[in-house]
Amino acid sequence: MALxxxxxxxxxxxxxxxxxxxxxxxxxxxxxxDEKARVPWELVEQLYEIGLLNISVPEEAGGLGLGLVxxxxxxxxxxxxxxxxxxxxxxxxxxxxxxxIAANDEQKKRFLKPLTERPSLASFALSEPGNGSDAAALRTxxxxxxxxYVITGTKMWISNGKEADFNVVFATFDPALRHKGxxxxxxxxxxxxxxxxxxxxxxxxxxxxxxxxxxxxxxVPLENRLGEEGAGFKIxxxxxxxxxxxxxxxxxxxxxxxxxESAKYSLEREAFGKPIADLQAIQFKLANMKIGLETARIYTxxxxxxxxxxxxxxxxxxAVAKAYASEIAFEAANEAIQVLGGYGYxxxxxxxKLLRDVKLNQIYEGTNEIQRVIIARDILKALR
Amino acid sequence: MKYVAIIRQVPDxxxxxxxxxxxxxxxxxxxxxxxxxEYAVEQIIRLKEAAGGxxxxxxxxxxxxxxxxxxxxxxxxxxxxxxxxxGYVDPITQAAALAKVLAEExxxxxxxxxxxxxxxxxxxxxxxxxxxxxxxxxxxxxxxxDGASAKATHDLDEGAEVVKVxxxxxxxxxxxxxxxxxxxLPGIMKAKKKEIKKIDAAxxxxxxxxxxxxxxxxxxxxxxxxxxxxxxxxxxxxxxxxRLLHEEAKVL
Numbered sequence: 001m002a003l004x005x006x007x008x009x010x011x012x013x014x015x016x017x018x019x020x021x022x023x024x025x026x027x028x029x030x031x032x033x034d035e036k037a038r039v040p041w042e043l044v045e046q047l048y049e050i051g052l053l054n055i056s057v058p059e060e061a062g063g064l065g066l067g068l069v070x071x072x073x074x075x076x077x078x079x080x081x082x083x084x085x086x087x088x089x090x091x092x093x094x095x096x097x098x099x100x101i102a103a104n105d106e107q108k109k110r111f112l113k114p115l116t117e118r119p120s121l122a123s124f125a126l127s128e129p130g131n132g133s134d135a136a137a138l139r140t141x142x143x144x145x146x147x148x149y150v151i152t153g154t155k156m157w158i159s160n161g162k163e164a165d166f167n168v169v170f171a172t173f174d175p176a177l178r179h180k181g182x183x184x185x186x187x188x189x190x191x192x193x194x195x196x197x198x199x200x201x202x203x204x205x206x207x208x209x210x211x212x213x214x215x216x217x218x219x220v221p222l223e224n225r226l227g228e229e230g231a232g233f234k235i236x237x238x239x240x241x242x243x244x245x246x247x248x249x250x251x252x253x254x255x256x257x258x259x260x261e262s263a264k265y266s267l268e269r270e271a272f273g274k275p276i277a278d279l280q281a282i283q284f285k286l287a288n289m290k291i292g293l294e295t296a297r298i299y300t301x302x303x304x305x306x307x308x309x310x311x312x313x314x315x316x317x318x319a320v321a322k323a324y325a326s327e328i329a330f331e332a333a334n335e336a337i338q339v340l341g342g343y344g345y346x347x348x349x350x351x352x353k354l355l356r357d358v359k360l361n362q363i364y365e366g367t368n369e370i371q372r373v374i375i376a377r378d379i380l381k382a383l384r
Numbered sequence: 385m386k387y388v389a390i391i392r393q394v395p396d397x398x399x400x401x402x403x404x405x406x407x408x409x410x411x412x413x414x415x416x417x418x419x420x421x422e423y424a425v426e427q428i429i430r431l432k433e434a435a436g437g438x439x440x441x442x443x444x445x446x447x448x449x450x451x452x453x454x455x456x457x458x459x460x461x462x463x464x465x466x467x468x469x470x471g472y473v474d475p476i477t478q479a480a481a482l483a484k485v486l487a488e489e490x491x492x493x494x495x496x497x498x499x500x501x502x503x504x505x506x507x508x509x510x511x512x513x514x515x516x517x518x519x520x521x522x523x524x525x526x527x528x529x530d531g532a533s534a535k536a537t538h539d540l541d542e543g544a545e546v547v548k549v550x551x552x553x554x555x556x557x558x559x560x561x562x563x564x565x566x567x568x569l570p571g572i573m574k575a576k577k578k579e580i581k582k583i584d585a586a587x588x589x590x591x592x593x594x595x596x597x598x599x600x601x602x603x604x605x606x607x608x609x610x611x612x613x614x615x616x617x618x619x620x621x622x623x624x625x626x627r628l629l630h631e632e633a634k635v636l
Contacts, residue, residue: 013454013572016416021566023398051569064570 007296011073018052018074022081030082033207034353037200039163040207040223042117044088048119053089054112056096061112068242072300073248079253083357086253087208090246091159094365095122097239098184101180102227106134111166111186123164125155125187125213125289126236132157132293133370135170136179136233140215142171149173149185151218159364161211162189162196169215170232170238182232186224193218204356241315242307244322244365248300251325254358255296259289261351262339276339285335292328300325316378323371326361333358385437385529386580387428388489389461390482390496390508391421393445393452397501399612406599417452420497422564424558425528427495429460435529437492438462440484444478446470450580457575464578469585474595476586479511480619481590486581491552493534498523498556509556519549523558525569 007015018356025046033040047053052074057063071093078086092115099112099122115122131137140153151171157169166188176179187194197212227235263286303321306314317352333354337344344351362368395401399413417425425441432439441456443449444467453464467481486494496509504520512522523539528549537546539558567575610628614621629636 009451009454010572010576013451013575014565014569016414016455017458017567017569017572049568050566051571055569064573066569205507 005301006075011070014070015073015077018077019080020059021046021050021052022077026078026081030207031347031353033082033086034204034357035206035347036219037202037206039088039209040085041163041176043085043123045119047089049247050252053119054092054096054115054122056100057112057116058100058108061108062116063112067307069301070243071193071246072304075246075249076253076256076300079250081253082207083250083354083361084205084207085253086250087159087205088163089361090250091123091208091244092121092123092164093246094239094243095160095164095166095168097243098124098226098235098297099128101238102184102231102235107186107223107226114165118268119161121160121164123158123160123167124239125158125167125169127155127157129156129212131152133367135236137181138170138172139169139175140169140184140381141175142173142185144173145219147222148219149183151185151187151215151220153215155213156214157199157364158211159208159211161209161213162191162198166190167213168226170236173229177230179233180230182236184226184232184235185220187215187218187220187224187278191218191220202346203359204353205360213282216256238295240366241318243302244371245307245314245318246322247306247361247365248296248303248318248325250359251294251329251361252297252300252323254354254361255289255293255325255329258329258336258351258354259286259293261354262286262289262336265340265343265349284338285339288327289332289335292332296321296328298327316375319366319371319374319378323368323375324362326368327359329358330355330362385431385435385493386440386489386491387431387437388440388442388486388491388494389421389424389428389456390512391425391441391443391449391452391456392418392497392500392502392508393443393449394418394500394502401602403602405602407597408600409600415448415451417455418501419499419564420499420501420506420557420559421452421456422497423457423559423561424495424497425459425461426562426564427555427557428493429565431493431529432462433460440465440489440491442475442482442489443467444482444585445470447582450582453580454572454575455567457578457580458571459565460571464580466580466582466589467585467588469590470580471593472595473585473593474596475507475511477590477593478508479515481585481588481598482508482512483515484588486512486605493529493551494554495524496519496556497552498558506556509554513554516554517551518553520554520556521547521549522556524555525558525560527555527561555580 042208055064055066058065142149142151166186169187193216195214197209242254267275269276300321304318306317337352343349393415396414396416402409428439439461440559441461441464499506510520521536521538526537528535533550535548612621
């Protein structure tokens with residue numbers, strides 16, 4: 001009888017709050033923010049006011065210290081309203097998580113406490129122009145000089161980036177050591193030698209800012225390094241093992257929206273003298289969306305539950321959740337366009353945006369191919 | 385000073401409501417704090433923030449009303465008193481029970497929503513005032529404490545009037561009174577620890593409802609779809625169309 005899928009009363013209230021905020025504040029402006037590629041800072045501020053921003057900051061640093069189940073609840077609701085907007089708080093959690101894993105108390109107070117005192121964001125800088133999936137091949141250099149590191153290199157596809165207070169930068173002090181030569185270091189955005197280029201022309205998630213960041217001889221004190229010298233790669237992987245769960249949760253929100261929009265339209269639109277909802281071809285699409293949605297949701301919450309319990313099974317489970325949820329969501333968005341036909345293909349209706357947005361969920365925080373590498377490694381590890 | 389908001393839990397406006405066996409079924413409906421009552425809750429929290437004192441939410445309703453009460457506590461109210469009774473109870477009977485609790489709480493200012501979102505009733509606030517012998521001001525759009533009295537603006541059919549009322553008094557909220565805040569996540573976590581005192585309605589000597597609902601129906605709106613044949617005598621058809629728009633539809 002130990003299985004119990006229910007949320008606590010507070011989690012239900014959180015869900016109600018996030019759902020209401022998503023419906024009343026985020027959804028009505030989603031199309032406009034997408035079209036104008038506009039970062040909705042006023043929504044970030046509101047998110048801060050109601051306490052839904054940076055929720056994982058621990059209590060000792062002035063935060064709520066909440067876990068991935070709570071983040072998944074928020075992710076589903078905001079993903080339903082605008083996946084592009086949700087990427088902003090989600091990427092901030094991605095920037096916070098390395099500190100939860102490896103920061104000492106002084107660093108938590110110095111970097112995380114300010115995130116609870118005003119609307120502000122963190123950011124995570126791992127990918128580079130020449131490396132993504134092969135993260136250990138990073139080329140950004142961290143050269144030790146007395147009690148400082150001098151950081152030089154370029155980071156690419158960084159969500160939040162310039163909009164954040166700081167980036168957790170992964171850099172190598174010895175490329176020959178591959179992943180053992182990496183450090184994780186907090187680099188404040190106002191340090192001398194840091195510059196940003198906003199990335200334009202994105203297919204979707206256009207409310208979320210994405211940057212190229214250039215570090216040109218940026219001097220950063222040793223006290224900003226997280227964990228030991230050489231622990232950076234491990235910190236990055238431990239981070240992503242957790243933070244791909246919110247990507248799954250946002251995808252679940254997209255899938256739910258796709259199903260809702262499809263079902264609603266199918267009852268309103270008539271063909272051959274009856275609502276298209278009466279046609280089995282449409283019913284099968286709705287049913288398939290539902291099968292994907294329900295299984296992805298329950299598995300996403302399962303992965304979040306494992307991670308919050310500190311169960312190492314979350315490493316594989318979060319990869320399964322991320323790959324699966326983003327794929328069923330992509331499929332649901334694709335089928336939603338088909339259900340709406342021509343209306344689905346134009347931006348007067350919200351479904352074409354779902355497809356453009358959720359494509360990114362198959363790519364960022366580890367491509368779905370990398371998720372499969374993680375899953376396969378876990379299968380084979382037990383047998384070798 | 386002490387401020388009270390009387391609240392109710394109602395179905396979310398987006399919920400699909402069904403009638404099942406002549407009775408409204410709330411099964412599957414999302415139930416929320418009545419949005420008209422949110423103005424009342426917001427007002428008592430603002431009064432407390434500005435002048436100190438205590439902001440208390442009071443409700444009469446089924447056990448599940450506690451969820452709506454937690455929302456009010458998450459917005460910032462201090463504690464709650466819930467008079468529990470399952471099933472329909474008319475507003476006069478509810479008011480008799482609420483009056484007993486309010487007489488004991490002895491607040492200075494009581495707010496409630498001007499109109500209930502589910503059955504559109506406007507009776508509860510004035511009925512509670514009647515039971516207590518306190519003045520009531522309905523459809524309040526502006527409110528200001530003024531010593532032992534309050535100055536309030538309330539809507540009339542054709543305008544508004546500003547009144548000065550001796551406290552304690554009951555005010556029902558109208559849209560525009562304030563902009564209700566969202567609950568906050570820290571507020572939700574704190575609300576868990578705030579007190580909700582539950583009192584069985586029977587303990588307050590409330591006898592059965594004076595009104596029993598025998599059957600409920602949902603209004604069905606149907607288009608009449610009147611078509612005037614204009615193919616033979618277009619001039620006469622046009623005249624008939626204008627007559628109908630003028631006399632029946634009353635849009636011209």
